[in-house]
Amino acid sequence: MADQWQEAYDFAVQVARAAGAVIRKAGEEEIKVQTKSCTVDLVTKTDERVEKIIIGSLKEQFGEGTHCFIGEESVSKGQPCILTDKPTWIIDPVDGTTNFVHGFPFVAVSIAFAVNKEIEFGVVYSCMEDKMYKARKGQGAFCDDEPIQVSDVKDIHKSIIICEHGTDRSPETVQKIFSTQKKILCIPVHGLRGSGTAATNMCLVACGAVEAFFEIGIHCWDIAAGAVIVREAGGLLLDVDGGPFDVMSRRMVSGNNMVIVNRIIKEIEIFDTVRDDAPIVKK
């Protein structure tokens, strides 16, 4: 039983690599852009096509009845986004859609697998750089099969912190995001960065390129795979208020150690979001 999910883990790596190849190819052709929740929340035919390919391959391999699926594009079309105890795949086919549309070269396929609401393994394929990040609970984290580890920096003044701006353009939210970033920059830290993909950002924490990444507004499919990769690389995850990390809460801080994470949490101005698993309110 110990290695029950090894086949699924290996298969997820294969599927992510194949999906990444489809994205790279699509990036060479004309990209037609549509919007979802607002004018800056973008989606393309590639997002939908790649999600279909990933879920189709997983269903073919593991059967439809026993495994559940939470995919960004399926949820946006009305599929439920509830994490139960059943084996569940959590998929972002194209993390960094805005980057993809603009040719900004950080785009990732993110595939996580949870059992009993715990993430068993995660795979993030940064397809433009051709880097395969993966981790399985208790077995360490890897980039292209080389073990990775978080940074050992404890002094916030020697850190790089990743923050993103999200898609909410209401002046109140933008004010909070910039105010938080200003306070962190002025600690001072060595720098602020952002790749435009939450999944890749978490891998940058995991491999020690940055000390922390936090965001409010992300979804479970952006961070589920990255969460196990950060943990297995020796890092930690918390809620932005210092409470336990909850993959459905749409908020998280990931970092290399408690000292750095707690220092960041002190500066975060929290704004409201609707949980991923909140009941859908019919208009």
Ligand SMILES: Nc1ncnc2c1ncn2[C@@H]1O[C@H](CO)[C@@H](O)[C@H]1OP(=O)(O)O
């Ligand atoms: N409403 C939102 N607020 C903040 N980040 C969001 C968001 N919706 C998606 N993201 C994700 O956060 C990162 C950038 O802020 C991306 O990984 C993006 O994923 P996406 O490209 O799959 O939409």
Ligand SMILES: [Mg+2]
């Ligand atoms: Mg995403």
